[in-house]
Amino acid sequence: MRKKLTKTGNSHALIIPPAFLDILKIDKNTELEVTIENGKIIAFPVKKPDWNNIPEEDEKLSTEELESLKKGEEDIKAGRAVDADEVWKRLGL
Secondary structure: OOOOOEEEOOEEEOOOOHHHHHHHOOOOOOOEEEEEEOOEEEEEEOOOOOOOOOOHHHOOOOHHHHHHHHHHHHHHHOOOOOOHHHHHHHHOO
């Protein structure tokens, strides 16, 4: 399928056909990860952990540990967290 971009304010949007949304089980509220790989735009739904449905093998996590995991996820989304390579770089190691 070939599509053209649609002007939206100062940006451009790619309109995703309803059939694609149905196949991917996504809607207007679904967060997408968008990257460029080998000159192609790649977009896919972000899988969010269900903190209320932790598998049995993780039942040993305390409430504090679960809260820490949630905060870590929020920090990553807000850009307040960095990976180990960035930490080493900032420390000059």
